[in-house]
Amino acid sequence: MKSAVIVFPGSNRERDMLSALEKITGKKPLAVWHADKELPKVDLVVLPGGFSYGDYLRTGAIAARAAIMDDVKKKAADGVHVLGVCNGFQMLCEAGLLPGILMRNEHLKFVCRHVKLEVANADTNFTRKYKKGEVWRCPVAHGDGNYFTDAETLARLEGENRVVFRYAEGTNPNGSLNDIAGIMNERGNVMGLMPHPENEIEALNGGTEGRALFESVLEAVA
Amino acid sequence: MKARIKVMLKNGVLDPQGKAIEGALGALGFPGVAAVRQGKLFEVELAEKDPTKARAALDEMSKKLLANTVIENYAIELDEK
């Protein structure tokens, strides 16, 4: 599988993502600069975590308007897989590729800890290697992960099984609506989530259940 | 030319900061605070002299960047002079 990770000024988990992708896919992913106009031909585009542009305006807001984003939208429309993690999820929402928005955490504090994630939909190209209802451990590290959207959109997301991951067993760390941790678009090729599967892939991390997410895409595009 | 752009969350949109401040004000012993909403204020200095052109540009900026019109309203104030 060929993959690319977009690097924005202030991205800071791009190296985590690059090494996770290499360890799992066995192929070195490409690092693409935010100012480029066009993405290389790849099967998976990743918007990594961090504090793009300091997240000073709204998280992900400025990055969502970077030069490269037009091509990200084009590729998404062509069916290329797009994954946004943490700040990347916030960008996808700001760019309109996913509905809703990530608001400041309920308690207003940055939170870094391991949470429990429930696979709400295992029938996606990002989760086919998980079982529905499966609960796994994954770290979060964010100040703005409090998913919010209007009632109709929420109803649609739920109705169309587009909520992919939920915080389980009372571990919702940010006040997110319906314990939402990750969602996808109608077509199912664009997903965003707040937790960091790229930091749960080897024994050193204390768990490896984040691998299945990447292996799912790997299998889907094979 | 100077201008101010006021960006507030639309009604019904969750405002964790406003909520927290409401709570804190209560705890600090300020009674009768019915509601608090937190928004943003941008002070912008423009080269543009013409008010109509300036307003148009500011409107663009707000739509394109300063406000997320899905959840936020914005209002533009020009210092005419």
Next chain:
Amino acid sequence: MKARIKVMLKNGVLDPQGKAIEGALGALGFPGVAAVRQGKLFEVELAEKDPTKARAALDEMSKKLLANTVIENYAIELDEK
């Protein structure tokens, strides 16, 4: 009674947010944006009817919570009516 509290960084205090937004507006092709400063705006609804008392309370709230008076100035606007 409704009121607005405007909180801005004191002059000369670095405003990283404003700086980043300035840059972004430039990149988005908005010319002639000389300077951007970002501040906070609080809309507060008070039970208090008496303007003087309300203003006093708002001043307290600003000092104690809404503004960091070490680096920020604040201004209070009351909707008299």
Next chain:
Amino acid sequence: MIANDVKITPKLVAEHGLKPDEYQRILDLIGREPTLTELGIFSAMWNEHCSYKSSKKWLRTLPTTGPRVICGPGENAGVVDIGDGQAIIFKMESHNHPSYIEPYQGAATGVGGILRDVFTMGARPIAALNALRFGAPEHPRTRHTVSGVVAGVGGYGNSFGVPTIGGEVNFDESYNGNCLVNAFAAGLADADKIFYSEAKGVGLPIVYLGSKTGRDGIHGATMASAEFDKDTEEKRPTVQIGDPFSEKLLLEACLELMATGAVIAIQDMGAAGLTCSAVEMGAKGDLGVELDLDKVPCREDGMTAYEMMLSESQERMLMVLDPAKEKQAEAVFRKWGLDFAVIGYTTDDLRFRIKRHGEVMADLPIKELGDQAPEYDRPWVPTPKAKALATSDVPAPNDIAETLVKIVGLPDMASRRWVWEQYDHLIQGNTAIGPGGDAAVIRISEGPQGGTKALAFTLDVSPRYCAADPVEGGKQAVAECWRNLTAVGAEPLAITDNLNFGNPEKPEIMGQFVGCIQGIGEAARALDFPVVSGNVSLYNETNGKGILPTPAIGGVGLLPDIALRATVAFKTAGDAIVVIGETKGHLGQSIYLRDILKRREGSAPPVDLAIERRNGDFVRGEIRSRSLTAVHDVSDGGILVALAEMAMAGGIGARIDPPRDLPLHAWAFGEDQARYVVTLPEALVKPLLDRAAKAGVPAARLGTTGGDELTLGTGAPISLQRLKAAHEGWFPAYMAAPDLMDTQ
């Protein structure tokens, strides 16, 4: 706009924190009255913060060399060889006074400053730690300071992208008006690609990098060495704002630039920014420096030479550049959207010359600015030895178990989870042991050997010991640091120190300083644990009351194989529990005595460095031969607290049979040094005890793990649930109460 030729009055001199005799020294040195800019430059170079004028004499006594030391004190940070052509670069620095004035920004810029020190030398930061000291919990300002400082440390480190993996938090009334924020950072570099501040070559361009210059923190450096009093308010405008986003760009740009070979010398702008950095680079290289301030990128209009030379705007660097690579270098910085300007060049006349609007605003002898700074041998009196406390003078509690529950929930003993969950301690994906253990462990993934090597980090000091006995306290701080590294299986390599004390002009405070340094030196020598960098923060007092002597020690250790690491958590039921080291039941200055009996008495626990080393080497050897399942050193609170921490961490209880030869409370809460609690499979106990006996290391069976309760002999069991509730409960409950501090 301040004129440069104002008359220099005694008042003006005093306002610059210079004593009359120091001003006389200036007059003698330059043979004329200084301009205002020159006075500002002297005040910056000669204040305590930059000149170390009170501490130099004593710092020289510390051991700073060793087989692995590549660069000791004197550069931006210390450099230590970790093999495979790699080096670890680290330092700790205080931002106490700014953090008291504006907790969030003060702490944030403190973190920013120390990160800059590390990547200025060519290292990519891989770990950040922080040692925090606050006033008594009930003091009206404490809660406000805690929340601001913790948010600021996290706000900067999280955005910059370095894992914040450890530190300390203490509360004591002596910090009521003067919190301590000591930030530690470590970075990884190739041992042969380290960058220094010494300028080389005449007529080479001096380049300004990073953010623009504003009126931030003008006189911050002077403030950082000024005692606090009521007019602290007036000092407020000197607060600087941190911009972690720009710092991240600066990091990437600097590392990219260094890779091109364009950098001849580089120095970050810290306290008294442009002045200290430019003078240091020139003086170190025996070169003069000429700067044209008109070229300095400014954020504000009409800045004077005086303001520009003293500005402490953050996220800035100064660099001597290979002229041949100037264009290439500029391109890198433009790509990252940072300012890049040639603002001067090196000269051969050993002058520090500053021009503004074509006029010379300052023209000073560059070497004398540093070398001729005043140096004091301040009078000091040794701290009177507190007399030892007989165990019989310390009443036992009527219920040991209940007392334990109290202790694990004390402000100084409760879990710091509330703090470190606000820090991204997982970013970079190399965190093998995060906050909450004895030392944090980070995998070193780069380098030829691949992922097996790791580094351990910890910060330690027990101020109450230092107050009772500076020498023993200084020794203990180093010993506990060494012990925490050993407890995870690391070989202790070197330390950095952050010496926080009161007003050195008071002989008894100076006595504390001298005593602690003596103790630190002794321990560092005995444990082959050299001091490679550090920072001194004096005048930490408010209205004349000094803080507890607080020489924080930051240690780095090496694990050759990350698989051979130990953690504090009990692993399985049925493991044997053994204590390594001798328990005498020293209750003087213990947590039990201070917080349960409310008595600050007795001598600090003595540290026998030979025993410390013997016991530690034994434990490390056992960890590396895979015989142990859990390890925890015994520190604050004593052995029973250590056991409780191991049980809580593992969610597994234990049955303990205390020895009969000591009063139970002395055994349980005594704070004797050089001890570790370890667990291992039953079958391995006998061989372990034999090996210990052979090595002359005291080792005794304590009990067995299992269940969900802690049971002491025949006493009533305590449920882990209750212990956890007390241990995890205090911090969130404390911080949940409203912050009543009026920020005005």
